[in-house]
Amino acid sequence: MSFRIGIDLMGGDKAPAEVIRGIRGYLDQTDSPASLHLIGDPALANPLLEEEKIAASTYAFHATTEIIGMHEHPTRALKEKPDSSLAKGFQLLATGQIDAFLSAGNTGAMLVGSLFSIQALEGVIRPTMGTIMPKLNGGTGLILDVGLNADCKPEHLNQFAVMGTVYARHILGIKEPRVGLLNVGEEEGKGNLLAQATYPLLRENTSIKFVGNIEGRDLMGDKADVMVCEGFTGNILLKMAESLYDMAKHTGIEHPFLDRFHFENYGGTPVLGVRKPVIVGHGISGSLAFTNMIRLAEQMLQTDILGNMAIELAPKS
């Protein structure tokens, strides 16, 4: 059985047109596509599906009538709009009708849906979100958390390190990912109270390869693959990193390294530590971002990344 990937056709500023173009892009890249479950308004979607020549045999359609706006209150919107494409996606995921779900819709609603419809893996205290960080050596690092957990405890960061390690191994293809604790200095003992208390936990954690503290100057460098911090610092770094691409556009600088900061290239940000793959896209996602989100969902399913996380994080009996 091929994997069933749910796609919110109505999520994002450029939906549904760019979502459907992104599906076209995905289909063009593969001979054995996943089974796509498209969720949205058929009156809007059908002409675009025809235009992009997406054969009805390649997808199942789940018709919905409502849309959650980008600025609606997440919890309230999910509750009051059960027939929205976003709420429908989580219903399908929770009831096992799809295996993964992706949307560029209301971010808050995506997170609330992930945490409350799908629930955390056993043993996971706090699910997390990571983002990739281009490295100057051509490689790719992972920063997490990038905003799901603005306030954290040491044991949260310790789990983020494990989840990040599993993700880096299976999705980024790094055999033995090195974990660094993002901090204000290299030496043990440096940092705020959280970082100071986290260091010994990471050092003693046998599920990861801890390489010590890393600093802001090491983010694009080669010291660590998985870079752990609380979601406040991580979110600000994520958005600063993304702005480097805008900076290049603004100044007219053209360079492939700066192109790698364009979020469309990696598509979306997975929620890690929940029972099924959920991928949260940028509101301004274009077709390339959607193509890459579908591919990421497929890759997460193929590598059973969440099963692997569950094993690493299962409560020790």
Place this chain on the structure above:
Amino acid sequence: MSFRIGIDLMGGDKAPAEVIRGIRGYLDQTDSPASLHLIGDPALANPLLEEEKIAASTYAFHATTEIIGMHEHPTRALKEKPDSSLAKGFQLLATGQIDAFLSAGNTGAMLVGSLFSIQALEGVIRPTMGTIMPKLNGGTGLILDVGLNADCKPEHLNQFAVMGTVYARHILGIKEPRVGLLNVGEEEGKGNLLAQATYPLLRENTSIKFVGNIEGRDLMGDKADVMVCEGFTGNILLKMAESLYDMAKHTGIEHPFLDRFHFENYGGTPVLGVRKPVIVGHGISGSLAFTNMIRLAEQMLQTDILGNMAIELAPKS
């Protein structure tokens, strides 16, 4: 009377040669130089002073015999090496023999010296350090704190906003600096517990012009001039920003905007909220950085920036 600026000749990886070349650079830029107080080992300094043709009439020399190494324990080193150039500088500053002090030596010792030899301005709970952030529109912003206070309370950030406003007004020449709270989202109510509790204090603070939350993508943008955060996030941003210049070198990108991230251009980082100007330089400072540190010290004295801060932060009677 001209201002008396103390210069640690022995601080930094390239001392004393680059310090003395930096002094030459400063003298070349001005017709009425400040009174320079050079602190260090005369046997090492004298040949270099001759080589750079620095006339004895332009400086006073304070001979010292010891040096605090870059990796020594700050408090212990200051105590055990009273005849080091760094400790001597703080003695001269504390006893009123100089008006400002700058060094690229042991950063920890510089901070300990600032806090305990010079003391905070009346009403200041926590002195702070800021760094400038180049803006895409050609302007310059200020981020603070960037590492002096890894853990903060809302009232600390509220004072950083005031100190940053005074600095931006007098040193960066921004008439009415806009203060932004660095956060994970635009709306009030966003953020970690610290940011949530800080927002109302900034909003009610009549000494500043608060423009609300700013995000990581706004750091190089035009939303705010003074960007406030705790020193953990700020330090990581500072070092990431500095690494943009290294990134440009590494990738071969040449652009004036990225050149502005080269720390030598601004020289050093002032400690704000203590009674006298102290400027902390990078360990790897070259002559340009020293020139700019001397100029910054002079500018801080000329504008009486600390007097202005004292007025803004004086406890209300």
